[in-house]
Amino acid sequence: GNSVTQMEGPVTLSEEAFLTINCTYTATGYPSLFWYVQYPGEGLQLLLKATKADDKGSNKGFEATYRKETTSFHLEKGSVQVSDSAVYFCALIIQGAQKLVFGQGTRLTINP
Amino acid sequence: GAGVSQSPRYKVTKRGQDVALRCDPISGHVSLYWYRQALGQGPEFLTYFNYEAQQDKSGLPNDRFSAERPEGSISTLTIQRTEQRDSAMYRCASKNGQGGRETQYFGPGTRLLVL
Numbered sequence: 302g303n304s305v306t307q308m309e310g311p312v313t314l315s316e317e318a319f320l321t322i323n324c325t326y327t328a329t330g331y332p333s334l335f336w337y338v339q340y341p342g343e344g345l346q347l348l349l350k351a352t353k354a355d356d357k358g359s360n361k362g363f364e365a366t367y368r369k370e371t372t373s374f375h376l377e378k379g380s381v382q383v384s385d386s387a388v389y390f391c392a393l394i395i396q397g398a399q400k401l402v403f404g405q406g407t408r409l410t411i412n413p
Numbered sequence: 414g415a416g417v418s419q420s421p422r423y424k425v426t427k428r429g430q431d432v433a434l435r436c437d438p439i440s441g442h443v444s445l446y447w448y449r450q451a452l453g454q455g456p457e458f459l460t461y462f463n464y465e466a467q468q469d470k471s472g473l474p475n476d477r478f479s480a481e482r483p484e485g486s487i488s489t490l491t492i493q494r495t496e497q498r499d500s501a502m503y504r505c506a507s508k509n510g511q512g513g514r515e516t517q518y519f520g521p522g523t524r525l526l527v528l
Contacts, residue, residue, distance in 0.1 A: 305455075337519075344417075345456070345504065345519035390455050399444070399469065401517060403455030 303328050305391050307404035314381055315412050322376040322407050324365075324391035332393040334358075334367050334374040335401070339388045348376075348389070383411045415439070417520035419505050425526045426495055434490045434523045438507030445488050446517060447480055450502040462488060495527045 308323040349358030354369035448456035464485040482488040506517040
């Protein structure tokens, strides 16, 4: 089946630290990959996406590269801010399908 | 409004009662999705519509759950005879086209608590 596995949280970092949140997937077809973010008290927002192998999605200083050989889509940011504190979800959608398949989420807390 | 809206934002009900959750998608969006998110987990697909037609309801857990979108805009997810295990965040999303890779835009969710 199709599934997404994320790095277990919670993750706590200091401001300006380097961030990596691991995400790996299993897919029966050719997926597009997404990172969604949920800030406190808000709904899910798309952070970035990549639709084919070796594509890099980027937004707000975050990056993730679609690695087909390792079936991974790790989220990175060079210098985190307190405002990045949120829950991050990795997700996939199989080509031709409609439903997003989400990982369990990783809660990130950034301390000043 | 500019985004997807859902109502109510919070619903507390007693076991055995019926509840109706509403989703108002982004104007003009063709596709509408319902997901359920248990505490500490990611959202799980329930059902989706293109226009008014329900295309896939494979994620609905049992026949107490139903959804409709009669005019191809607003959708209602109904849970009959609620049980405590139905407590979760219910999320709605909409999408402009019918292509799978296009972005789904999510609403704020309805948190349901069944006592």
